[in-house]
Amino acid sequence: MNIRTLLMSGAAVLATAASVVVLSAAPSAAESRAQGLPSLEPLDCVCSRGVELGAAGAAVSTLRNCQCGAMQCVVHVQSGHLQCR
Numbered sequence: 001m002n003i004r005t006l007l008m009s010g011a012a013v014l015a016t017a018a019s020v021v022v023l024s025a026a027p028s029a030a031e032s033r034a035q036g037l038p039s040l041e042p043l044d045c046v047c048s049r050g051v052e053l054g055a056a057g058a059a060v061s062t063l064r065n066c067q068c069g070a071m072q073c074v075v076h077v078q079s080g081h082l083q084c085r
Contacts, residue, residue, distance in 0.1 A: 044069060050077060 047066040054061045062077040073084040 045073065047075065 045066045045068040047064040050062040050064040052060055052062050060078070064075045064077060066073040066075055066082075068084060071084040073082055075082050
């Protein structure tokens with residue numbers, strides 16, 4: 001076997017092993033990006049007093065504007081419908 005081929009194969013194995021060690025020790029890009037993003041779950045909502053919609057004599061319909069974490073939400077009180085963006 002040629003000594004040059006043997007040396008190149010050994011260098012390739014060492015380079016592969018070194019890259020595996022470096023990549024396994026470093027945190028992934030997805031993990032570091034996920035830690036920097038605010039929570040998108042509707043937790044810890046703070047809502048306004050609400051606005052009553054509808055004409056006199058009609059059923060009461062109340063909308064509340066809420067801030068839920070990083071999301072802005074609107075809640076229809078009577079149905080419990082929550083819409084966020």
